[in-house]
Amino acid sequence: MDIKITPFNQVLSCLESETSFLLQGGAGSGKTETLKKLLDHLSRSMPDKKVACITHTNLAANEIKARAGDLHSISTIHSFLNGIIKSYKLDIHKIIHEIFQLDEFVAGEAMEDEKEYKKLEHDRYKKKYEKYADKAYFILGYKEDKVLGKRDYDNKSSTANEALNEKIRHLNGEIKDAINRVPSHKITYNETAFDSLRELSFGHDGLIKVAVSLFRKYPKLRKILSDKYDYIFVDEYQDTSPDVVKVFLDYVAAGTDVTFGFFGDSMQGIYEDGIGDVDAYVLSGALHKINKEDNFRCSEQVIKFINKLRDDGLEQKVALKKMDGGESESLESRQGRVKLFCAVHTDKPHSSSSSEQKEAYQNKLYRLIEKTQASVDYKTLMLTNKAIASKAGFGRLYEIFNSRFGQSTNENLEKILSACHFLDLYNLYEAFASNEHWKVIEQVKKSGFLIDSVNDKEILLRSLSSIFDLTVPIHDLTRRAFELKLIKRSEAYDRFIKRKDLFLEQLEGSHRYREFKEAFIGGLNTHSRLSKSGFEIDEYEFRDLERDCKREIFYTNYFGFDLTLKDVICYYDYLGEKTNYITMHKTKGSGIQNVLVVVDEFFWRDYNFKNIFSSKDILSENRKIIYVACSRAIENLICVKLVDEVELSTVSDFFEDVEVLEFD
Template sequence: MKTTEADEKIERCVEERKSFLLDAGAGSGKTASLIRTLNQIRGSQRRRLVANSQNVACITFTNVAKNEIIERTEGDDLFKVSTIHDFLWNSIKPFQNELKVAVELVNERLPAKSKRRKDPAELKAALAEVQGISYSDRGGNFLEGRIFHDDLLEVAQVMFKTYPMLSRLVAAKYPYIFVDEYQDTNEKVISSLLDCILVTKSPPVIGFFGDKMQSIYSDGVGELSEGYLAKLELIQKEENFRCATTVIDVLNGIRSDIKQKPAGQNPVGSAIYLNLHRANADEVVDVAKALVREKFSWQFADRDLRVLFLTHRLIARKAGYENLFAAYNQRGGFSQEQFQTGEDANGKFLCNEIDGLVTAWKSDDAGTVISLLHRNQRVVASKKDKKRVKEALDKLAALVVANASIGDVLKYVRDVDLLPLIDQLNYWLNPEVCGNIANDPESERDRTFFKALFSVPFREISAYRAVLERNLPYSTKHGVKGDEFDTVMVVLDDVGANWSQYSFGNLLAGSDLSEARLQRTRNLFYVSCSRARRNLAVVDLAAPGASISKIQKLFGKDNCVF
């Protein structure tokens, strides 16, 4: 990928030790710019950094991104590439006394009725007895000295704000800190970096790489505030290396802050709009495929088509986990979003541990079975152990085949001690221990959710997992972020959308009175359309109404079917 003007500006910032923010549109090669920056530092600063026992920190939003950067930098240990949570935990875990104080401070900030909040005196006494604070992905319990995924960001922020020495130590260890996909990073992390670490006497160069228009996670910072931007040099990257010129034109019509241009000999391609509100929802993809082939002469194999549903309802129905989707959809909030990304702790456990174990057993994959058991502290050594596990797995597989519910499967796994359940699942399997929750809306919502979850047939977990692992030709909005495909079909479904969060009809008509909802919908639409390398078809399931003229302006009159 060729060097751009933005790359040269980043290079100057690194040389002059100026912190910066790269805002770059879809397909612009943000990761390539990040890798180029890392290689620049490796070439000019490696000897000095190694001599001083220093490293370059690179913070990613996902493990997939982390692994990609490690691979593209040849696994060089000069670069400490880690997810946000790993970076924070590795920074604060050596300071156990301070960690205990931070946990107490975070506990005091919790609402009085929160079931997570502990009595301050009881917590202080309990923490005095525990050996140390640990970070667990199986659930948090302050009284046992365990913090969970969601606790870590706040605990770390309290640590950085309360103990300036921590910021100085991180700055000394990492003269360069780069954040990938800054828009998806929680504001607490941004604050720790810019309000604490950047203001030390010898601050690091902090570089943010991303695109505010591609912010689609509710807990991400999105666009940085003016106060944060004042501390950074803003760099824009206008090239698009990925998309056909017709797709770039649509993307430029969706956003106005960055006008992209083809980076080279981008193909012309095709970008069209199909309004199929009269079609049966279950048949709309087949109708759309026939239409683009007949009317627009698209030529593609079905295996090369990626269908992207902007709401989860239709994909859940097609894939076979509609009841599972309904349980999470009713719960709403952050948990619903984590379910869509595959990051919900309960969903991850059910998919990776339980369904993973059943699938491996049914496939005679003994290596994976043993690995999963060992990962969950279950050792199979003696003949007696092997016999017990075999009988348990045979029965577990039979339960799944017999269409047992998630609750029944979990109860069986717990009863035979096949795997340890994560805290939340274990807790809500025992409603008698829940106590009086009549005046606790948070616990009431949890009880309603887990009751619905446990009644879902376990086979829906397998179907959900197939979508997460991309074993089906369609995806959710979060499932393709960062990906690209030759031919993309984006399905708009206002009926399946959370009306308070998204409205595609109002976006296309330019009539949404909620600026926040308009921005969320625009971001989602932009991310989805920008996955197409050559051909893009937007399939709308809602009647067009007053949006026809604006749609024709965006796609071109000859490229629209109503």
């Protein structure tokens, strides 16, 4: 009789043979529980083995520590890497310029469509030039000329590229000279999201780059790591930087006796900066793959559905949990339902369609959502959009960014708010409001707030009480927090402010721009309308000046009086899933009893959900985000989608229960 070897025993077999492995398990499979069990086993059976366990959040690290104890090194990837490299400041000093310098501009490969090629090349050149000008102004105090317009760039692209690269080489040389003037012992990891040339410190992303560079260049560091640990386990491997995985497997594992274990799920690799999968290492034999087919979370019906979304051949099965009394739950208790509510809509608009077409489509979608919500009380998962932002309380904030950035609203919203320290302010507010004083003290100490006495704590209390007014403009509160040393002002913030001030100063001196702005705001807001009015302008200049106008309006509104702390709190509450609406973007999270998933892109350019519920070959990134959202359902799952007639004919491949709604 065949006796199936459990995934846990397969892991133990790999450790015994010193074979690095991948434990692949879907949502709710208990991968982290297996990791905890493994650490517990090693503590009892192999206490002489030195083990490191790497997680992606402090919360995950603390949860594993609570089970495994202090015998092993359990930490986030940042704490782990910093612990290895922090004593080698002389070596760090030799390579730290890499995180501050700019790469030179490299022209792209020619395309058959010359017009499209020239457009893309100018867009790339413009981004690189603006990045250079930003750094040059901040570091050297240079005020560079405005970037070349497309027509001028097309006429002398090679000359313009070389001139830009010459400027970049000069800037990079100045950066290296500035670093060489600072003693190596001054270098620090600042434990924030930002690098600082002024302080010669690096943040979270800088730490990854520095550590990877050191491991690649210095075999002695790889030897030190192998002497320190026998086993290194990585939780949620799919979210790990590709460069870190490459260092671990191509440099450390290949040249030392360290055995690596990767725990995770490639179908949940939805972060752009994560490796996603390690299939290449499995195919090469560098990793032995172990599939974990259990699902302890979802109902039988949800499991059957999400299995159809997977593209790796892994098929999950219901795994019955042990109850508090020791008995197992019953299969009857793991029943639920999966259903699709849809409506037919032909000729779906795209990002460049007219606003009227988009509005008609979205109105129909919202009616479908509302009709579905009226019949069930489920948490709603969807991509962030204008309507949901309003319902969640940050409509004004979203509109300010959407008017400026369009399809790239969400990525810029997250990035700019972080650079302006709104996330720091929110975290401080949350800790203060929930009386988690240790968190407050931990955060303000990083900002330079000294607490040596009871009186210092009283000053801190008064300072916090003075800034958390929900009605005060958010930028006023941030500046006040800097002054009180509640938040440390970063170079990223200073660069953002200087970039804004320089841009507005340049506009002020442009008579051409002022003429354009007056006409544009007066209703001549298309190239056709403006040209017909007698205003001489080509489409490329119109696009550049329109972009400048939108940018000026953005700065005026973003730094205006209407944007308050309340808007920011509502936005981060939404990201933290404290509302009935939950974003699908970059969000995994734990199980939710009943889930309603809105399968629509809302004109996000990164996704395409057409034919997602069919057996057709679909880009894996599109399936992954739907898989992650749907696999959060513990009992019942409802999907909502507008479909065309062709899609309607294929949805039965995935859904046994389909209800087609009709609207007048």
